[in-house]
Amino acid sequence: EGDTMAACLRCRRRLPLSPPAAPLEDDGLLSENLLRLPPQPSSLPRASAVCSRLLSDPAFRRRFRIHHRGSALLLGSFIHYPGITFQPAPDAPDRLPLEQFRLKLDDHYIALGCRHGLALFFLPIRLQVLVWDPLAGHQLRLAVPPDFEFQGAKGDISGAVLRAAGDVDHFRVVLVGCDGEQPRTALACVYSSETGVWGGCVSTPIPSEGLFIFRGEPAMLAGDRLHWSVTVAGSRGILKFDLDRQSLDLSLLPGDYYTPLSPEFTVVRAEGGRMGFLFLHRFIAELWSTKRNRDGVEIWTPGRSIELDKLLGLNSEKEPPQMIGYAEENNAVFFRAADADYMVHLESLQFNKLPKTTVGSYYHPFETVHTPEPGSELAARGLLPSLVVRAEGGGKGFLFLYRFTAELWSTKRNRDGVEIWAPGRSIELDKLLGLNSEKEPPQMIGYAEENNAVLFRTVDADYMVHLESLQFNKLPKTTVGSYYHPFETVHTPGQRHEAWSVLL
Template structure:
């Protein structure tokens, strides 16, 4: 006699416990039978699976190499390095003649650019399906850049929203007299992809009044790391190379305003010694490494309405990681938004450290990376690569 058939409710409870950072298990389960395929591909199961696991897993990361757009000949995916058995999907034409590098990744989408051309060609790429959308950078903002991609759907939980409308923020820098710099911003529209006027528009295009350009002072450059998204605002780290001090450029999506925030540390800071962090409690964090010690601050608003930095913790890396040479130089190269996790590099070794639990995990990589841009999403085994024409 045939084996008993489990009810859908019991099958779901089993499938819920398949780890999200091992997506091959869901794929294999979907191939067992049409019944299992239908169950796993149903919107109801996918929503409950995400609720069961909470935050999306890290499926891989990309390298931020904006200062060098030269690619190795075998790189058909722009610096995508999987941390699971998930493999990113690319369009049929393998990116054509462009030498794209990763600029940002958020809400299941990757922002790529090729700064060797003017205007800079941009691509928003979905590694889950291979779908991409090409954009030209704003004609009026050609010098320097800071760029970010994010979901444009109000109320979205951003756990598996890679197929919905998105927006791109592009910030350019102009030189004014006496070597001073000013920043201006443009925001793409979710449907058409057209650009707003410099420093104009809002997240949902409710108004189109320009905001004032922001004065940056002399010789400010963008950090190689991608920005962090905190409290409906994007934060970019700026480096002033005259004295190596750090500042934070903030673009508030709600008020459509650019502003500058002082870092909690004054004076000269090494380029790879500090990083911005989107904390789990929804606050902006700032981490800095000094020799083998990590100092962590968070920014919070007091009862007087004024925001300030508060030191949260000090972590001695020598007591945490297996460091055999205490003279090795530590570099902070990435963080996980909303998870209190940062990534520390020592030579070719990369460690992910949870700032709350102090648990760590080593990523075995052979290349010395400038920065990590994490790709996080729940895997849907039913999604397939779409034809190259449609991917455009």
């Protein structure tokens, strides 16, 4: 028995040990390390030289965005007036091409604000709002709800775009406004990309006299509430929308700060992420926040004062600075001084000197935690026009349309047997149909499922394109808003045994 045991031990010692997995072959270890990369635009492209397979996985990229949700990167600012231009913030290699931030629209448009990597614009002539993802190049136009179809000097509209915490696949648009009619009310309505529709409107009463005006500043998100600075009958106030309760409320500024002669102010994030105010009186910026008194009533109290002439080295004999923007995720305020613009971080008091803008300009900071690539899973967010089609094998697929490029998506199983979405063939419609890519891109206006053909409206005509053969037919152009409902059959009357398909 002893000899047997000794032989077994000798055999066991001779058994080769399995070598430990190399760090770059251990997906679990590698993904945990890559998640800790900083959220700068250059991080993932640089790391792709080490492991392009993992970094191209949509599931990993989604984890990366969620992991860095709390550390927003300021990529630059849209500067409104005259027109809209983009001023990048980071240095190379994190500075992104300016071409990505050029919004090419023929319509008159107004910037409403940016948040979570999305920008929102209002098109007053068309009564539409435009959601834009500059990094992916995706746009979505939405007609305003019927209750917001008002124009004229008495009405005013503003809005905000945002994503829910931890949700990188969907967004919401909150539209607020007042039509100037009696009895006077402010309205709010929410669009969800998950449902694809506007919800019901909520309202709150406002004073019956004087103008109700949004002060041109974007909304500030604190907690679960959006806050807009407004002027009501000469007084200054805050319009608040509660995202959870879907409720709207109007309140005037505290104390003597609501008079027409009161100092400049902007809504900012106070300590703890609550709503606060920054008042500017000449060269002194004063932070205010709320606290509860002995009776449990919430009251406004002043906090830190910032002497901007000493901090920024300004000449107090010259024109005092103006507040011209606020980056909520970085908690930084933009000021225009006599010699330059400045961005001041309210917590650290660190600042950056910026090129001076023209009088009347306003900063709309663009903050995000990731830099997605065109054609990524962002298409599923609803920013691209999409159509459900038949994929190869008869399964469900999607056709996404980005300007002149149509991209087919279908499902496949990954190594773990999980069904995931994957891009397939791309169709360059300008080359296929001989379209001018400088003109308005086509729209999808119908689908013939038995023929697996999509109908498009272009500037000069309509087209029916067969997705498998890419053969197409040119059709008479229909009016804007028209939609094709193809009538298909597999037989003609009197010829039951001949199975063929006809598009009527």
